[in-house]
Amino acid sequence: GEQVEQLPSILRVQEGSSAxxxxxxxxxxxxxxxxxxxxxxxxxxxxxxxxxxxxxKQTQGLIVLLDKKAKRFSLHITDTQPGDSAMYFCAxxxxxxxxxxxxxxxxxxxxxVYA
Amino acid sequence: xxxxxxxPRYLVKGQGQKAKMRCIPEKGHPVxxxxxxxxxxxxxxxxxxxxxEVLQQIDMTExxxxxxxxxxSPCSLEIQSSEAGDSALYLCASSLSPGFTEVFFGKxxxxxxx
Numbered sequence: 061g062e063q064v065e066q067l068p069s070i071l072r073v074q075e076g077s078s079a080x081x082x083x084x085x086x087x088x089x090x091x092x093x094x095x096x097x098x099x100x101x102x103x104x105x106x107x108x109x110x111x112x113x114x115x116x117k118q119t120q121g122l123i124v125l126l127d128k129k130a131k132r133f134s135l136h137i138t139d140t141q142p143g144d145s146a147m148y149f150c151a152x153x154x155x156x157x158x159x160x161x162x163x164x165x166x167x168x169x170x171x172x173v174y175a
Numbered sequence: 176x177x178x179x180x181x182x183p184r185y186l187v188k189g190q191g192q193k194a195k196m197r198c199i200p201e202k203g204h205p206v207x208x209x210x211x212x213x214x215x216x217x218x219x220x221x222x223x224x225x226x227x228e229v230l231q232q233i234d235m236t237e238x239x240x241x242x243x244x245x246x247x248s249p250c251s252l253e254i255q256s257s258e259a260g261d262s263a264l265y266l267c268a269s270s271l272s273p274g275f276t277e278v279f280f281g282k283x284x285x286x287x288x289x
Contacts, residue, residue, distance in 0.1 A: 061208070062281040091274075092274065092276070094277065094278065095278075098216075102282065103177050103179075103266065103281055103282040103283055104280045105177075106265070106277055106278070106279060106281075108205070108278075109277065148214060149216075150262040151218075152275060153274055160274070161223060161230075161270065161273035161278070162207060162208070162209070162220045162223065162231075163208075163210075163218070163278060164220075165217070165218040167215075167216065167217060168216045
C-alpha cells in the first residue's frame with residue numbers, strides 16, 4: 061500500500077507571508093499528488109495537483125514541488141490571506157498494489173493566517 | 176461549488192440500525208469513491224467502483240458496508256448495522272478515470288450513531 065506523512069500538523073503564519081507544508085510518501089510507484097483545502101463543515105476542495113512527470117507546478121499563488129528521488133512533495137502558499145486559513149491535506153495515488161485510483165491522505169495541516 | 180451531490184447532509188441512527196446515504200457523481204464521471212473521515216480528520220478509503228462494477232473494497236466494508244451505483248440512479252452507501260465507531264463524515268468522490276486524474280468530493284454525509 062501507501063503511507064503519506066504530512067507536516068506540520070499546525071501552522072500559524074502572518075498575513076502576507078508564505079506557508080509551506082511538506083509530505084513524504086513510501087510507494088515509489090505513486091504518480092499523482094493532489095492537494096485539498098477543507099474549511100469547517102465543507103468538502104475537501106482540490107486546489108492544485110502534480111503528476112510524476114513534473115517537478116514543479118504553479119497556479120494562483122500556489123506552488124507544488126515534487127522530488128521523486130526523495131519521495132517528497134510540498135505545497136507553498138505565497139502571500140497568505142485570512143481566507144487561506146483552513147485544513148490542508150496532501151494525498152498520493154498510483155500504481156503498484158494500491159487500489160486503483162485510491163488516494164492515500166496525509167493527516168492534514170491546520171493553517172492559521174493572522175493579521 | 177462541488178458538482179458531486181450527497182444526501183442527506185446529516186444522519187442520526189441508533190446502534191444496530193441501517194444507515195443509507197446517497198451520492199450523485201459529477202456528470203460524466205464513471206468512477207465513484209467512498210471515504211470515511213473521522214473526527215481526527217483522518218481519511219479511510221471504503222470502496223470504489225466504475226460504472227456499476229465494484230473495483231475494490233476494504234475488509235471492513237465487506238462485512239457491514241455495501242455500495243452500489245445503479246444506472247440512472249444515485250449511488251448509495253449503506254451500513255447494515257450501525258456501530259458507534261461508524262460516526263464520521265462519509266465523503267463521496269468522483270473522477271473521470273480510476274487513477275492519475277482529478278478526484279472531486281461532495282460535501283459529505285455526517286453520520287452520528289447514538
